[in-house]
Amino acid sequence: MMLTIRNLTVAVEGRRILDGLDLDIAAGEVHALMGPNGAGKSTLANVLAGREGYEVLEGKALLDDQDLLTMEPEARAQAGLFLSFQHPVEIPGVSNLQFLRTALDCLRKARGEAPLDSAALLRAAREAAQVLGLPADFLKRGVNEGFSGGEKKRNEILQMLLLEPRFVILDEPDSGLDVDALKLVAAGVNRLRRPDRAFLIITHYPRILEYVRPDRVHVLHGGRIARSGAAELAHQIEAGGYAAVLEGSVA
């Protein structure tokens, strides 16, 4: 297994959000995590990435054999974990290219590799921007500075393409996107699908799953995975809502 989560129990300000969650994701797979608002989908993403403000009461999360929950956020990233943020923050005055270079330098240094030369990085960044339909001057602009919602989402995918993580969590990569932008984001994800890489896509809507076909779909409810199934599960949710698929489930 690439990602193994066992009995993960997490509280935010004293309230249990995740309660004994188990999840396995094998290398090469794409899993979708769905669930109603407030089910704890983003909490799972943030806890795995190491954001502050979450209290892990029980359980563990392993990436390969590494115990993620004991690691600093940057160490998790250096181990290959990437989170595409639901609401990416602005960093004024720091160009996208400068940000990418700094991140790549840090990741490569952690892996014992020499820094990527500037020309190679620029070439790769330009190509990735083109794939995502982003304008040529995009790399010079400040990180997320004045970006539209769609540009921010695409910028997350741009970073993902260049940083080449092994395990990717996409937290609502589709929210606020029109169909064209959604297709571009999906194309970015599909471009990176490989036997040694896995994805967890968090979404409300089955729409993105038309373009990135998942191997498994999970429904988060009551703090744990209440229902799992093949890609068709997403269609059932669309047709009948969460109530229909959760009928008779443990929660």
Add this chain to the structure above:
Amino acid sequence: MSTTELDAALSQAYEAGFVTDIETETLPPGLDEQVIEYISAKKNEPEFLRQWRLDAFRRWQTMKEPHWAHVRYEPIDYQGLIYYAAPKRRSETEIDPKLLETYEKLGVPVHERAALAGVAVDAVFDSVSVLTTFKDKLSEAGVIFCPISEAVQKYPELVQKYLGSVVPPGDNFFAALNSAVFSDGSFVYIPKGVRCPLELSTYFRINTARTGQFERTLIIADEGSYVSYLEGCTAPMRDEHQLHAAVVELIALEGAEIRYSTVQNWYPGDEEGRGGVYNFVTKRGLCAGRGAKISWTQVETGSAITWKYPSVILKGDDSVGEFYSVALTRGRQQADTGTKMIHLGRNTRSTIVSKGIAAGHSQNAYRGLVRINPGASGARNYTQCDSLLIGPHCGAHTFPYIESRNPRAIVEHEASTSRVSEEQLFYCRQRGIDPERAVALIVGGFCKDVFQKLPLEFAVEAGKLLEVSLEGSVG
């Protein structure tokens, strides 16, 4: 990242804090007319200057130390300071290798073959200038770049004409003190129509304990000339405070341009506020002629207390004044810095961009005056004033003063205060960037507008200085 981690990331050793073990000639502490006579005689000064100093001293004795700035400090014992300290010369021509070593250690290019070949350096150690590079190359272009003590001997008429013409001895308490006891500093004259072929730079070093440094810089750009000048400053780590009260005067005649950049890294004191330099400086430029331009750029990371307002008097019609500033305070540092733009001529323009960054328990204030006199029709000012707070214990303050006496002038002011947010840090760390580099990256982005104004070589240096200042041991 928690606040304690942030604080740790921001505290670091001061790299320029070593002491040079060198024999010095010093006066005993204390200040009276005899001290001034001694300094004047030591420098073999003409009578006008001796008298000028004594007048300034008498003036100073009637003045009171100003306390309107947003800073707090223990009273300064002016009789406990040393007013003259100079490394002993071995001979007339030879420079003590220990001095060269000191500057090399600080990364100052004091050898003419040095990598920064486009830069001429004047190195001032305590009270005197110890060497100046590339004098020959400069004199070919007719440029004068020498210690001001030498200019007094060689070009007394220029010194007498311009010294005190922009900052008169009675301008303020510290300017009066400086006028009485200034020991050395740099003198620059760029002749008509000459574009100075090198970047000029002065490097100030306080070494001796309990010594005040009172340098005086005078730059004259004659009609249609251009010069870019940079000063750098460091001092050893000492438990007691050191006083630095400099005066800088710039004169740009018709069509001339002066770009003056400062990278100030005086010893800031320790985390508890022990030691550190009191930096009380008067800097002012006069755009004397039509179309003259003066641009101040400063990167201030050092000093326990900074009291400094590089200003421009826009006298010539169509003249331009600029002030670009980055002031970083951490630990117990206090900075009250800004500028004054005095618009006298028609269609004069000024731009102010100030970036204050406060961390630790520091206090960081911007204080700026924009004055438009009745005759300054068509004058324009644009001011942008941003503060960035790191952690919960620091303070940022903005004191803008706008006095417009001409209805046809346009004055714009924008201000913002923001914090390095947990969100930004987490975002960077999620991409694999360690917290120290993340803070440096965020702060660097905040300062971008100002760094772009520095000469290229120094923009890199300033970026590094900021990074070093933000660097530390994160647990």
